[in-house]
Amino acid sequence: MASVSQETPGISSTSARLKLYSFWRSSCAWRVRIALNLKGLPYEYKAVNLRQGEQFSEEFTKLNPIHFVPTLVDGDIIVADSLAILLYLEDKFPGHPLLPDDLQSKAISLQAAVLIGSNIQPLQNMGVLNLIQEKLGPKEHQAWPKHFIEKGFTALEKLLKDVAGKYSVGDKLTLADIFLVPQVYNARSYNVDMSKFPTLNRIDQALAELPEFQAAVPERQPDAKA
Template sequence: MASVAQENYGTSSTSARLKLYSYWRSSCSWRVRIALNLKGLPYEYKAVNLVQGEQLSEEFTKLNPVQFVPTLVDGDIIISDSLAILLYLEDKFPEHPLFPDELHLKAISLQAAALIGSTIQPLQNLSILNLVEEKLGSEERLAWPKHFIEKGFTALEKLLKEYAGKYSVGDQLTLADIFLVPQIYGAKRFNADMSKFPTLNRINQALAELPEFQAALPERQPDAKL
């Protein structure tokens, strides 16, 4: 597993010990990279090559028995699962919050993130796609995630159309935005028809202009294979 100090937007010595085990094209890892950038937290990037099976190594399994990325190491604290990591960062580093102050809007932001994290993204994990291809063939490897992406985005478009401002929930960057950008990238990979989702496209274009989101892009990671 490769290690490199990642570009960041902060200089806080309290967070210099953060280590992020990541894979360049993992949407879950991407979420955490965005959050770290938004909060200005420096971190060490520890690349885990999922294609080569490095997540199955004894070294990584000791950190994360589920053998997924991302994994965040903060001193003696080890946290897996992107949502758990994001909530940990939000509690420990409350500057540049990832949730609106208003309770209802906070719930909407979490609802949007959960819709992506629970309903859409898990069905396009590499292990799932490999199993689909093994059982159903190569055509279903693409059709399977495309179906669930478009179904989930239909619900998300309806939700955010009511609450979006400049970003997903009003004009403040929130957890919903952090989940949305990587999933739209995934939608394009699987040829989802994004013309059906004008609200999501508009939000994604606004987020694409922000340097914190740009720095988290897959192609800008040290382990990128383009």
């Protein structure tokens, strides 16, 4: 597993204390990279090559027995699962908050995040898609995730269309935005027509202009080249 120090663009810092175990193409790890950038937290990037089975190594199994990325190590504290990591970062590093103070806006942001994280993204995991291809064939390997992305995005569009401002929930960045961007990327890879979801498409385009989001994209991660 390779290790590289990462810093948010424009923010100087001392050596990283946080360690993020990540795979460049993982949308779950991508969420955490965005949050670390937005909060200006330097971290050590520990690449876990899921395609080569490094998640099953003895070293990584001790950190995360379910063999998923991301995993965050903060001293003696180990946190797995992207939402758990994001809430941990929110509690420990409250600067640049990712959840609104207003209870309704906070609830909507969390609802959007969970909608993506629990009802869309897991159905396109590498293990799930490999099993679908094995049992049902290559056509279903593509059709399955597209169906569930479109179903989830239909609900998400309705949830956000009346509360969105510049971003998903008003004009401040929230967890909803952090979850949205990687999922739109995945949607395009499965040929989902984003014109069906104008609110989501507009928000994604606005977020793409932010350097903290740009630095987190898969192609810019140190293990992408490998």
